[in-house]
Amino acid sequence: MIIGVRSNFGQLINPNYIKLSNYTQNDQGILLQQLIAGDESGFAGLYDLYNRPIYNFIIRFVHSVPLAEDLTQEVFIKIWENRLCLQGVKSFKAYLYTVARNHTLNSLKVVFRSEAAIGEVINSFIDTRSAVEEDILHKEYVEFLKKTMDSLPERTRQIFKLCREQEKTYDEVAKSLNISRNAVKNHMVHSMKLLSSAIKKEFGISLTLFMIILEGIR
Structure with a gap:
């Protein structure tokens, strides 16, 4: 299920996550520095900003609400566990979408064991992508x-x-x-x-x- 964070990271408080703050994209830089420093409030703020967009991104790959929720949780756990790697990241949003995509594709490999099947999933995702996701992924691939x-x-x-x-x-x-x-x-x-x-x-x-x-x- 999707995780929520109040005082202790990783505490499962509500499967139907309720946004806990009023952070905006303008707060991202400060929140990112807090996260890198190990401050759970920084993590919580970034989670508030991105948990729903990442969930929406993943579900277009997997077409399963429970699986998309689990993968979303795992993506943010990876972000927390590897927070020191964020020090040189220029765009947290692009980095987060990359982690989400890679983790989702790796998980699908275990399920499908077939590149042809994964290709069908990717084609399905391409048909339903958003302009924001398209721009982020296109820039990353081209670079x-x-x-x-x-x-x-x-x-x-x-x-x-x-x-x-x-x-x-x-x-x-x-x-x-x-x-x-x-x-x-x-x-x-x-x-x-x-x-x-x-x-x-x-x-x-x-x-x-x-x-x-x-x-x-x-």
């Missing part, structure tokens, strides 16, 4: 993709962009760069392996699912 691609050698990055972004064939790229088709293929294999590994490590999903999500939220 991650850019950072990963920037780590590639310049020539490999150039070939990847020509093939993937400009949709040129291997033969066309080989001709324009005056290299062999096999060289183009080798560069693409290297870039796809690196990208796939980075996505698996960061998000716990395959490159295919990542591209489905990215395409769906553009």
